[in-house]
Amino acid sequence: KINKTLHIEKTDFQQLDMIETDEFGNMLVLDGMVMTSERDEFVYHEMIAHVPLFTHPNPQKVLVVGGGDGGTIREVLKHPNVQKVVQVEIDGKVVEYSKQYLPHISFEYDNPRTELIIGDGFMHILESTDEYDVILVDSTEPVGPAANLFTKGFYSGISNALKEDGIFVAQTDNPWFKGDLIRKAIHDTKEIFPVSKLYTCNIPTYPSGMWTFTLGSKKYDPLNMPDSRFFELDTKYYTKELHYASFVLPKFVQELCEEKK
Template sequence: MELWYTEKQTESYGITAKVKETFVTEKTDFQDLAMIDTEEFGRMLVLDGMVMTTIKDEFVYHEMVAHPALYTHPNPKHVLVVGGGDGGVIREVLKHPQVEKAVLVEIDGKVIEYSKKYLPEIAGELDNPRVEVIVGDGFMHIHEAKDKYDVVMVDSTEPVGPAAPLFERGFYQGIFEALKEDGIFVAQTDNPWFKADLIQKVNKDVKEIFPIVRVFAANVPTYPSGLWTFTMGSKKHDPLEVDETQIPEINTKYYSPRLHKAAFVLPKFVEDLVK
């Protein structure tokens, strides 16, 4: 008998993957968590019925959350990752030697626990001495931090359940206050095919707070529609003014110095959403 996992990405559309093995299905204190192994994408973390990461395509999302912002900031010493308990963004952040400390705040400790066990390629740097892992509420952490971080990265699930407050204007205002005077933040902001209204709302909210706002995109095949957007808000530094000849070649599979500015060139229908 074949077993298939299906994610309903809208009420009338979804993706499906053939399952080789199911490692974990558990209702945590915050969400439904599953860890499965699929034929096409390998091991996969699923939260509340949504694919969060897979062994095959995880590098795209994690690299694009981390590197555009870190290569835009001239000296990112202190970095905060909100969410991201799988550890993929942290892994990418630590590729930057000038980062002295990376703080991860993940609300669900089970995500960290099972990622370390079943996704060691992704979670392998969570025990690095440059990393502080806090199991707690990222929303509250942000609002208690003032003038503390050079870069803040929001690696959240979609805006449902425990992640819903991470898409509110008050959260972005809190991030602004948690950043130092030349700080940068980046957040995943979903896809323009099914969540155009969300992208517009986030873009409007962030533009009311940050003087420089840029949207960029990447292809993540297991995420709804495959076309995924990220929003960057900056107090001072513009990612489009970075001298890409000064960006070093590092160990990546998706991001590169040549892609840095190219990622901000959006399809016209997406460009129109964020005018």
């Protein structure tokens, strides 16, 4: 239920709506699709950030592509080893109105460890070489300005932009309605990265509730880590136990990851 509309704008890239809902608080909607809400945002942001950041033993420089609401950089900066997080968001209006209407999500833009670039994340990746320890692709669905972020060429560019032991994670939608997208993403990742995994979480405001992330790693396996790598974090969803459990897939999702017949 929508209580009231807070802001409506057609930006240079997409339709942006900020609304107040009865069940989920303030909600950001882009091109008619729910991006984040006050009530359940922590699930997505914790899972895209903490799985790769705990898998990497020393993540010092992190890139976030997209994620203009600021939730992903908020979670990244909970890791003390991170010296700098660079965020490249194509639509500055998303950042502007997230600061205004989603302040508890976007408050880390003022952190001195944060560098915000309003620009094309696809091009930033292609222009970077051996630069980042972890890259997080916090994009919208594969339409409009985000379409290029789901291509094999983009994943190859990510590999080049990562250091020799780097890790990337990209949100890859839901398996109920976007199985072909997930199948392509995981198979493209397998062709580029020695370690490739799919993991899931539950986000009630996203289609079907089940959401996937694709992880590609040059060296480190998220399922084969020393316990000493984990430390206590202020989280609401992610835990050490859930880190491992999120890679246990329902059979129909697991089949998406298997080699093509």
